[in-house]
Amino acid sequence: MRATQPVRLRANGVDYTGEAEPRTTLADFLRRQCGLTGTHVGCEHGVCGTCTLLVDGAAVRSCLLLAVQADGCEVTTIEGLADNSDRANPVLGPVQQAFADAMSFQCGFCTPGIVMSTVAWLDARPEGSDAPTDHEIREFLAGTLCRCTGYTSIVEGVRLAAARYSASEASAAAP
Ligand code: FES
Ligand code: FES
Incomplete structure (x- = not known):
């Protein structure tokens, strides 16, 4: 066998x-x-x-x-998630960039999983949804553990990513 x-x-x-x-x-x-x-x-x-x-x-x-x-x-x-077509100037994906801008990590060990979960969560939200509340974000994040316990900045990163998703949907829908 x-x-x-x-x-x-x-x-x-x-x-x-x-x-x-x-x-x-x-x-x-x-x-x-x-x-x-x-x-x-x-x-x-x-x-x-x-x-x-x-x-x-x-x-x-x-x-x-x-x-x-x-x-x-x-x-x-x-x-x-990143666009590495120009190796000298890689472009982060929107959720990665939002996490970087909001400093949503400490040691970074949990970060790939939380970013990937956030991508799936935001992709699954119906187009035109209201911005998620912090309560909704925290409820979603309950399925992920960060041992550095930096959840406040992670919530900020998800909130920022959600806002950018909505803005890009709105600009895609604009005539
Ligand atoms: S390593 Fe897979 S859920 Fe923890
Ligand atoms: S940033 Fe260290 S485990 Fe989450």
């Missing part, structure tokens, strides 16, 4: 092929075989949200999803 199985997936627009044991998590596969170390692993049992990324557009805890389950899927990690 084979100890590993082939896994093929597309991450951030690049095709990757590797071998994974049936118990290898998607987080470990991406970090070890694809070199995508921006996805961090904290609790390893689905509680902290640090390992969150997008699989086929949906937020997923990559410590709970097996690599073999992601075979054939489209994955977006924190590395895929």
Whole structure:
């Protein structure tokens, strides 16, 4: 019996092929075989949200999803949010930039997961929604843990990102 199985997936627009044991998590596969170390692993049992990324557009805890389950899927990690087409002048994605502007991190370990969760949350909000209240933001953030406990600045980062999403929707809708 084979100890590993082939896994093929597309991450951030690049095709990757590797071998994974049936118990290898998607987080470990991406970090070890694809070199995508921006996805961090904290609790390893689905509680902290640090390992969150997008699989086929949906937020997923990559410590709970097996690599073999992601075979054939489209994955977006924190590395895929920025525009790196000009290597000398990379442009951060809107949520990344909002977190940078609001200084929404301390050590930064939890940041990739919180940014990816925020991207999924804002993408899922209906176009034209009212700005989320701080209560709504804190309720959404309840699924993510920051051990530096800097939640006030994280709430500010999400609020700023939400405002920029609304502004870009409004300008896209303008005649
Ligand atoms: S490492 Fe996946 S939820 Fe904590
Ligand atoms: S910024 Fe350090 S764990 Fe969140």
